Amino acid sequence: EAQVTQNPRYLITVTGKKLTVTCSQNMNHEYMSWYRQDPGLGLRQIYYSMNVEVTDKGDVPEGYKVSRKEKRNFPLILESPSPNQTSLYFCASSSQPGHNSPLHFGNGTRLTVT
Amino acid sequence: ILNVEQSPQSLHVQEGDSTNFTCSFPSSNFYALHWYRWETAKSPEALFVMTLNGDEKKKGRISATLNTKEGYSYLYIKGSQPEDSATYLCAFRGSARQLTFGSGTQLTVLP
Numbered sequence: 001e002a003q004v005t006q007n008p009r010y011l012i013t014v015t016g017k018k019l020t021v022t023c024s025q026n027m028n029h030e031y032m033s034w035y036r037q038d039p040g041l042g043l044r045q046i047y048y049s050m051n052v053e054v055t056d057k058g059d060v061p062e063g064y065k066v067s068r069k070e071k072r073n074f075p076l077i078l079e080s081p082s083p084n085q086t087s088l089y090f091c092a093s094s095s096q097p098g099h100n101s102p103l104h105f106g107n108g109t110r111l112t113v114t
Numbered sequence: 115i116l117n118v119e120q121s122p123q124s125l126h127v128q129e130g131d132s133t134n135f136t137c138s139f140p141s142s143n144f145y146a147l148h149w150y151r152w153e154t155a156k157s158p159e160a161l162f163v164m165t166l167n168g169d170e171k172k173k174g175r176i177s178a179t180l181n182t183k184e185g186y187s188y189l190y191i192k193g194s195q196p197e198d199s200a201t202y203l204c205a206f207r208g209s210a211r212q213l214t215f216g217s218g219t220q221l222t223v224l225p
Binding site: 033035040041042043044045048050056058059090100101102103104105106107108 | 118146148150156157158159160163165203205211212213214215216217218
């Protein structure tokens with residue numbers, strides 16, 4: 001089944017403790033992206049990747065890192081999480097960076113930083 | 115950061131009513147306009163990707179129109195059903211690299 005898989009679905013952690021949220025897609029998509037969703041703000045882009053070894057900042061990249069060493073994986077790294085990073089996170093992919101391809105979303109990761 | 119606005123923020127309609135909502139986006143540097151449907155506790159799913167001024171797309175009872183010159187798109191739902199209850203997101207692509215989402219319209223269809 002074609003899908004984007006994120007793990008974990010739920011995560012509670014403490015300030016400053018490094019964490020990684022994994023994202024994997026099995027559709028051979030070139031484009032991958034991370035979004036965070038906060039009430040009243042919609043989905044805001046954190047980082048995106050046009051292809052392997054090509055990543056770029058989105059609208060809200062501060063406090064996050066990503067890597068794209070393989071086409072299928074695009075992990076989101078929080079080196080030192082803070083409470084303002086408590087949010088719902090979505091990974092998404094599409095078949096090409098161009099304008100005609102819809103995004104396929106993972107199931108989301110709800111992160112709480114205390 | 116690009117300004118993509120959706121209205122209304124939320125609405126309640128009765129089963130069987132038809133409804134529509136609006137997505138406004140910059141009228142310059144247009145690549146595409148996406149619509150997604152997001153049900154509670156699930157992930158957003160693509161409804162339409164629209165690329166040409168005057169485009170009209172249809173999927174069952176849901177349709178959408180696009181006006182790139184004035185920077186708006188309408189989403190229509192004909193004969194709303196309770197299973198149509200969801201948040202409807204639009205997203206504007208102003209370059210090949212980035213997609214900017216609106217904050218969504220939350221639709222509740224009352225039986």
